[in-house]
Amino acid sequence: MLYFSSKEHSALDSYVAVRMRNKERGATLIELLVGLTIGLLTISVGLGAIMMSRGVTTTVSDTTTLQQQASYAFRVIGQQLRQAGGRPLNAAADPRDAATFVQPTAISLSGLPPIAGLDAPTASQFAISLRSVNTSESIYPTPPSSTPITGYLTRDCLGSNSGIASAPIILNQFRKNGTDLECSNSIGDVQPIISNLVDIQIRYLQQRLNIADSQPQFRYASAANLSSTDWPEVYGIEVCLELEGEQLIDTVGASYTKCNGTTAIRGNKLRMVFKNVFHIRNHAWPKAIS
Known part of the structure; x- marks a missing residue:
């Protein structure tokens, strides 16, 4: 068993008192500043990561939306382009017989x-x-029914067919109205197909047969370069769509090539350009040129 003198007890009490005071003492100003600095740095890193993730998510979302809209527009336009100039076929008595088109009539x-x-x-x-x-x-x-019924399998750009009596000619027209790509059908109904449209440009592929070498000649032409007799020689059409995203993003002065071939600054929104070429199924061999 240990015994302490009064002097030793006094020293021990002083030591214990000092330790207790040290434990009860709060943080110093320097310690607080260091702690606040570390906390702010941690928050800044976290916010930066969140903003970067949000920016990437926004860009991916806009990209997906624009790609889907362009794909749908090309599907609708392409279906009607391929059918341009189409006429019904005469029924053949034998499947091995060559098909012939119905001759021109009033419709x-x-x-x-x-x-x-x-x-x-x-x-x-x-x-x-x-x-x-x-x-x-x-x-x-x-x-088990074997009796055919009359119906209309051909559809216009709005997915309808009102019948020969009201629409002997299937008419599909496309235009830019504001930021919408609109389609009008034979009976005058107009509906938007897609939105986010900045520009639509169309070029025509013209084909002629050169008498000198009996070889076809091809060229890209604008509507202004085609006369009234040139339109039947168009065998393909190039459609270019420029679409704009809805979310604000930082493009850091990035540029892109527009449908007309010029270069422009992207601005603070996503800009995407889509091109597709469609072949006209009902295109006949062109007339000869000297």
Whole structure:
């Protein structure tokens, strides 16, 4: 058993008192400043990561939206472009017989260009107009019935067909109205197909046969370069769409190439340009040129 003298007890009490005071003492000003600095740095790093993640998410979301809109627009426009100038076929007695087109009638395309366009249309005009002859089809219902019914498998750009009586010619017209790409059908219904549209540019692929070497000649042409007799020689169409995202992003002065071939600054929104070429299925061999 240990015994302490009064002097030793006094020293021990002093030591304990000092230790207790040290434990009860708060942080110094320097310690507080260091702690605040570390905390602010941690918050800054966290906020930076959140902002970067949000920016990437916004860009990816806008990119996906614009790609989906362009894909849908090309699907609708392409379907009608391929059908431009189309006429119904005569029924063949034997499947091995060559198919022939129905000859021009009062409801044919006679006198009407299957394709027509404008390079700089006004707000009320259409950039491109496409025509084909409407036709009914024999549709066979599900067995056991074998009696065909008359229906319309061909659809316009709005997914409808009002019938030969009201629309002997299927007309599809496309134009830019504000930021919408609109389509008008044979009976005058107009609906937007996609939004976020900045510009639509169309070039025409013209084909002619050169008598000198019996070889076809090809060229890209604008609507202004095509006369009234040149439109039947158009065998393909290039469609270019420029779309703009909805979210504000930092593009740091990045540039891009527009549909008309010029370079422009992206600004503070995502800009994307899409091009596609469509072949016209009903294009006949062109006339010869000297």
